[in-house]
Amino acid sequence: MKIMDIPAFGPMFRFTDANVYYALYVLSDGKRIGRKKLAEEAGVGEGSMRRILDKFREWNFVQIKQTGISITKAGLVFLDQIPVRLIDVDLQGSVVGDFTQGVIVYGASSKIVNGMQQRDAGIKAGAEGCTTIVIRDGKLMIPPDWNMDEQTPELAYKIRKDTGITADDVIIVGGGSSKIAAVEAVLNAAFELV
Known part of the structure; x- marks a missing residue:
């Protein structure tokens, strides 16, 4: 975009x-x-x-x-x-960086393969790391195969409740050395999907 x-x-x-x-x-x-x-x-x-x-x-x-x-x-x-909203998501230490920022991209889940493209776009923009979350077959997943509902059920429940993610949406959480680095990273990764 x-x-x-x-x-x-x-x-x-x-x-x-x-x-x-x-x-x-x-x-x-x-x-x-x-x-x-x-x-x-x-x-x-x-x-x-x-x-x-x-x-x-x-x-x-x-x-x-x-x-x-x-x-x-x-x-x-x-x-x-713009089908992008900044959100607060705490992945409880699962994202590298002193500061984290989440973004939800509406209607883009079909474009997610394994989350590497979003991670790469985030790192290119200055992130220390980016994690992608989608719903596949009703399960909250970090692609390609980390099932949050099984591995971290309390966190999965909290993410669903706090963000309202649907099967069509994508959540990207980026981490950086500063707040703006994390924001720029997730937004650049999100704009790759829009």
């Missing part, structure tokens, strides 16, 4: 679609925030944030005032149309 096209010529972009999505996600809480703080939260420099905000303003996704930046209804609608 591509949110923002990168031009063939001109200055090099120092951000990914994960940073763009996360900037909108940070704004989705409805609070105003300054550009510098938003750049820090999204894991990009201020110059990159200016470029992202220029596009957001062009698309009518944000309002920028002296009191800060806020998301518009159009920005919220766009964010809601």
